[in-house]
Amino acid sequence: MRHLAIAPILLLTSALAGCASFSPDGGMGVVSDVTEQAIGKDVAFVRTKDEAATVDAAVKRLLARSLTADAAVQLALLNNKGLQAAYNELALAETDLVADSLPPNPTFSVSRITGNGASEVERQVVGDILALATLPARSEIARERFRQAQLRAALATLRLAAEVRRSHVAAVAANEMVALLTDAKATAESTAQLAKKLGETGGMNKLDQAREQVFYAEITADLASARQNAASSRERLARLLGLWDGDLGFQIPNKLPALPKRPLEQPSIEVAAVGHRVDLQIARMEIIALAKALDLTEATRFVTLLDVAGIDRRTRDPEGPPFKERGFDVQFQIPIFDGGEVRVRQAVETYRQAMNRLTEKAINVRSEARDAYRVYRSTYDIASHYQREVLPLRQIITEEMQLRFSSMQVDVFALLTEARQRLGSLRAAIDAKRDFWLAQSDLQTAINGGGPAAAPSTPSAVASTAPAAGDH
Secondary structure (H helix, E strand, O other): OHHHOOHHHHHHHHHHHOOOOOOOOOOHHHHHHHHHHHHOOOOOOOOOHHHHHHHHHHHHHHHOOOOOHHHHHHHHHHHOHHHHHHHHHHHHHHHHHHHHHOOOOOEEEEEEEEEOOEEEEEEEEEEEHHHHHOHHHHHHHHHHHHHHHHHHHHHHHHHHHHHHHHHHHHHHHHHHHHHHHHHHHHHHHHHHHHHHHHHHHOOOOHHHHHHHHHHHHHHHHHHHHHHHHHHHHHHHHHHHHOOOHHHHHOOOOOOOOOOOOOOOOOOOHHHHHHHHOHHHHHHHHHHHHHHHHHHHHHHOOOOOOEEEEEEEEEEEEOOEEEEEEEEEEEEEOOOOOOOOHHHHHHHHHHHHHHHHHHHHHHHHHHHHHHHHHHHHHHHHHHHHHHHHHHHHHHHHHHHHHHHHHHOOOOOHHHHHHHHHHHHHHHHHHHHHHHHHHHHHHHHHHHHHOOOOOOOOOOOOOHHHHOOOOOOO
């Protein structure tokens, strides 16, 4: 029986060591599924040369054409290095899962003592029995943490997609505004020159001349600002797409898409948001992991150390025959001063904190969904009002004013005044259409998640409440 003192530790350790392994896809299957269901796009975690070559080929195919919003999103999901770093975080989380699923390594020690011709050799194998006993619970907590890491990677993917879509809308709208103001500047320049000639002949007073000159000056300044805005918007889009050097010549449309014929109907917008929001799913999983950690803490509140050592001692004495000794040694803490109440209280309060944060997030998600849909419908109504009412009426006014000017029923001043008013309507229509497409992106974000990152919450106390291997 003495020979079997070390065997249970070795057998149990070797059996449990085969339970943990790395997944073939590094956890990317969940990220891919969430992204496909939410926005219908592909993701790729580049780790080999072959994968890098495949992604580069896909990027080149996308860059060969003018980038629509959907194409820009797909390009960013393949080429953005920050997103690849988020996937590296997922891979690191898997290493934590595997590490937490492995039993603690046994400790081997050998000591030799000699003196007066006698010698003693002692060998020990020490194993943390408590860590082995709590390994299934700790492994399950680690799996919950890894599932959270998968959803966090998916959330980072959705967040990048939302940022790219908004940046694409802003860049295209800026291009459209530049084109409009370029035409307006040419017209204003012609009218300013005409006003100058009329002033020289006495056909226009100084006040009217100044009005035309200042209109031309203001349009020139507006065009410069619009060009700067377009350049900055394009640079932001290029950063999100991960493009540099020779790829910076990518093409985007010069006009925003036409409005859809009818807006989306979302009678159950709150239910959809609560059921699909990835950040809400992460918060729910946090509750599950903390509940399991609380159970583990309560189960081990009185004992945080239980080591068993198998001992093999051999002694040689010149005055007597050599002899061997085998046995075991047990070490455990006595809960005299700390009965685990502090750790249990920390675990309980951390769990309650997470419950309150989950409730707050659920309330906020419902409110964000309602507001996003309200803004979506409002911006659609405003943009469609410009398309159906304001711009057609402005076109009628322009045509009628030109007819009257040709028949000398109105003078050039009335024609120029109407041109300025029409320009204001066209600029407002572009802004309204841009706001609608931004609102549509925000609506999708409100349902699926991926909005701006919130301030980091208090770190979880699971690691401090659950006894780890070797935690003395």
